[in-house]
Amino acid sequence: MTRVLRLLALRGLSAIPTLLIVACGAFLLLEFAAGDAVDAYLAQTGGDAGFAAELRRSLGLGGTFAERLAGFLVSLATIDLGQSVVFARPVASVIAERLPNTLLLMASTTLFAAGFGLGLGMLAGRHPNSFADHGISTAALVLLAIPNFWLGLLLVVGLAVSWPLFPVAGIRSLIGTGGLVGALLDLLHHLVLPTLALGAGYIALYLRTLRAGMVEAWQSDHVRAARARGLSEASVLRRGVVRPALLPSLVVAGQNIGTLVGGSVVVETLFAIPGMGRLAFEAVTGRDTALLVGVVMSATLLVLVINLVVDLAMAWLDPRLGAVDG
Amino acid sequence: MALHRRDILAGAAALTAAAITGNARAQVAAARSGGILTVAADTEPRNLNPAMVASNGVFYVASKVIEPLAEMIDGGDGLAPRLATRWEGSSDGRTVTFTLRDGVSWHDGKPFTSADVDFSAMRLWKPLQNLGRTVFKNLEAVDTPDARTAVFRFSVPTPFQLVRNALPGLASVVPKHLYDVGDIATNPANTRLVGTGPFRFAEHRPGEFYRLEKNPAYWEAGRPYLDQIIYRVLPDRGAIAAALEANQIQLAAFSAVPLADMERLAKVPGIAVIPQGYDGITYQLTVEINHRRKELADARVRRAIAHAIDRKFVVDTIFLGYAKPSNGPVPAFDKQFHRTDLPDSGFDRRRAEALLDEAGLPRGGNGMRFSVRLLPAPWFEQTRQFGDYLRQALRAVGIDAQIANNDPAAHLKAVYTDHAFDLAIGSLVYRNDPAISTTILYESGLPAGVPFSNQYGYASPAMDGLVRRAASAVDPAERTALYRDMQMLAATDLPLIHVAEFTFLTVARRSVMNVANNPRWATSHWADTWLSA
Numbered sequence: 001m002t003r004v005l006r007l008l009a010l011r012g013l014s015a016i017p018t019l020l021i022v023a024c025g026a027f028l029l030l031e032f033a034a035g036d037a038v039d040a041y042l043a044q045t046g047g048d049a050g051f052a053a054e055l056r057r058s059l060g061l062g063g064t065f066a067e068r069l070a071g072f073l074v075s076l077a078t079i080d081l082g083q084s085v086v087f088a089r090p091v092a093s094v095i096a097e098r099l100p101n102t103l104l105l106m107a108s109t110t111l112f113a114a115g116f117g118l119g120l121g122m123l124a125g126r127h128p129n130s131f132a133d134h135g136i137s138t139a140a141l142v143l144l145a146i147p148n149f150w151l152g153l154l155l156v157v158g159l160a161v162s163w164p165l166f167p168v169a170g171i172r173s174l175i176g177t178g179g180l181v182g183a184l185l186d187l188l189h190h191l192v193l194p195t196l197a198l199g200a201g202y203i204a205l206y207l208r209t210l211r212a213g214m215v216e217a218w219q220s221d222h223v224r225a226a227r228a229r230g231l232s233e234a235s236v237l238r239r240g241v242v243r244p245a246l247l248p249s250l251v252v253a254g255q256n257i258g259t260l261v262g263g264s265v266v267v268e269t270l271f272a273i274p275g276m277g278r279l280a281f282e283a284v285t286g287r288d289t290a291l292l293v294g295v296v297m298s299a300t301l302l303v304l305v306i307n308l309v310v311d312l313a314m315a316w317l318d319p320r321l322g323a324v325d326g
Numbered sequence: 327m328a329l330h331r332r333d334i335l336a337g338a339a340a341l342t343a344a345a346i347t348g349n350a351r352a353q354v355a356a357a358r359s360g361g362i363l364t365v366a367a368d369t370e371p372r373n374l375n376p377a378m379v380a381s382n383g384v385f386y387v388a389s390k391v392i393e394p395l396a397e398m399i400d401g402g403d404g405l406a407p408r409l410a411t412r413w414e415g416s417s418d419g420r421t422v423t424f425t426l427r428d429g430v431s432w433h434d435g436k437p438f439t440s441a442d443v444d445f446s447a448m449r450l451w452k453p454l455q456n457l458g459r460t461v462f463k464n465l466e467a468v469d470t471p472d473a474r475t476a477v478f479r480f481s482v483p484t485p486f487q488l489v490r491n492a493l494p495g496l497a498s499v500v501p502k503h504l505y506d507v508g509d510i511a512t513n514p515a516n517t518r519l520v521g522t523g524p525f526r527f528a529e530h531r532p533g534e535f536y537r538l539e540k541n542p543a544y545w546e547a548g549r550p551y552l553d554q555i556i557y558r559v560l561p562d563r564g565a566i567a568a569a570l571e572a573n574q575i576q577l578a579a580f581s582a583v584p585l586a587d588m589e590r591l592a593k594v595p596g597i598a599v600i601p602q603g604y605d606g607i608t609y610q611l612t613v614e615i616n617h618r619r620k621e622l623a624d625a626r627v628r629r630a631i632a633h634a635i636d637r638k639f640v641v642d643t644i645f646l647g648y649a650k651p652s653n654g655p656v657p658a659f660d661k662q663f664h665r666t667d668l669p670d671s672g673f674d675r676r677r678a679e680a681l682l683d684e685a686g687l688p689r690g691g692n693g694m695r696f697s698v699r700l701l702p703a704p705w706f707e708q709t710r711q712f713g714d715y716l717r718q719a720l721r722a723v724g725i726d727a728q729i730a731n732n733d734p735a736a737h738l739k740a741v742y743t744d745h746a747f748d749l750a751i752g753s754l755v756y757r758n759d760p761a762i763s764t765t766i767l768y769e770s771g772l773p774a775g776v777p778f779s780n781q782y783g784y785a786s787p788a789m790d791g792l793v794r795r796a797a798s799a800v801d802p803a804e805r806t807a808l809y810r811d812m813q814m815l816a817a818t819d820l821p822l823i824h825v826a827e828f829t830f831l832t833v834a835r836r837s838v839m840n841v842a843n844n845p846r847w848a849t850s851h852w853a854d855t856w857l858s859a
Contacts, residue, residue: 274533
């Protein structure tokens, strides 16, 4: 148990500088970008000089770099995400609206990619260099090489337009479908195409990691020993080969989920899913510092939490890890 | 059902449009009530109040909820009554008297009166609205002798012609009783609109959709036809085309579908591509020129650049034919002011080279005369594409253009605040009268940081004089003549170079009726839009 507590304490402490660096990075990025939030806004409306000046004053963009930096640090210290300029609402409420969509897409993509990736990986790694292995590995490479926007468009054309099985876009139907079960089914219906588009590439990653681990495990001493003891091939495969090979896959899963938390601008845009990726994009084009800092910080926090969960899982599965005194 | 003058006018306009264009989609026949129209939206403005933000993105949604005093129509005197039924200017340009429509109520049930017009004009249009701040700057007070009359009093003579032309875009009326408490800029009604229009604001789910529903108490009996309008937020243009094909949306306005897809979509059964309905919001593809650069301060060099551009090629290749060549500041649609006899700077490379030689800019060792920074605006794919074209066209006459691409905020700052460009490519908007957003491109002495204005360093006493005199010319004939002179000066001096004028396309299912039946259709009321079974 002390192992777990130590891990938690260590991660909690190291999260603070990470979050600070990330927040400052986002702030500086927009400080050094040409044009500010008022420029971005006026690009849509136009307006005279007095209009621009008044907008800047009301949005608190008037001061010098030092003043803006001070304001930014104060809001960081007080953990106040502030007001979004683009949405004219508190940043926290905007993020609270978008985050669930991204989490949903992240979860469905991970389940889909890990499920298929690990399953196929097991098939491929069962008999390395067999015909099945080469076939599966090549197919996976093709999936990895397909850009997700292209695959997404192809899926839309094929499965939403020509053969209208799925909705073209959106995260739920515009007009509510009755009941909790109906809403859930509706949600899943909408998630299918974006999940396929986003997850296809990740299948290959899971597959290759598991396969590589299995190839290595087949040659290890414990497999030879197990065979020598006369264990059945099925049980050798299950306990001696797949199990040790799953550990690196878990690490891959942690990393992939991390990249998914930031959202996918491309897939979210194509399927009109209001998620974190699109939000970050809108924050940058709108020069909305408060919003960008909020998005980046919440994504970072989530990545840290997920990494922590993965580490805990690893520690639980593999007693050798993190056990300095054990 | 009583037959109103408006119906006849609108019908006549629709028939004319149909006859002229061969577009049988503008219909007068038996309209059907009911149905939900789902359309594509690509932006969600932070402030949806058209009395404060006069922009197409706002109007697209808000014009169905909040109405202007008058709307544009094809033919006639160009205006149809909405909240005002009559308008009359005094001969001295000091007052304009509006008679307001009777029996109109706000969506919350309160009656609409002249006090609302007074409040909207004095507290929103004049001090807060992006365009109204210029047009209504001399509005001193609005008198309200009774609930149906509003008299605008101006401190200096203000052309009635201008006020009239500004009514559709700049004169949206909001309810005083909701706005006279607290700060107008942060009023919740800016995002949850309350108006007098044919549709009530029902719901906005950010990132997903806006939903408007029928106003059963609308002042025009029997309208609107539609039960609901839903604006689906679809940020990807490919997805918009797919959603149209799958009939998950029935209409996409403002050329939301890429031009390259139009030809394919036009062949899909049940889908029509409609080029009408945007004349009132014409965009002008323009080369903006920094006169601070000494080579470009020479009118011969600017003329040479104009001659280096093949306008027909631009129209045919970049706009795929959906545009018209242009050589002056007023688009051809505006018959009131447009001048057809402007000097033509047609495509003539030899002439361009001769002018550049004459200006003392011979080709150097590398074959180039001088080099310029070219900043294409990111507003449209066509502004970027024209940037690529212009670079090649200039190279052919010995001008080396280096393209710098920016996002909207960076482009706006570089061109209109920092003046860090030599040539820029813009898509300026002509808004029904030169004084609304066009003369500002030519007059000198504006402070830095005013977007879409003369930040070009162009200063001509003759031009400034024309603009100033026209600004207070009360007599419409005199005012028109001044703007005609101004066009001639603009075309000879060439402070900026107009290349093409373009409007947008609407792509719609054929089941949507009465599409594009006025010159600002996408940004108008849609009270007469209906869905056939």
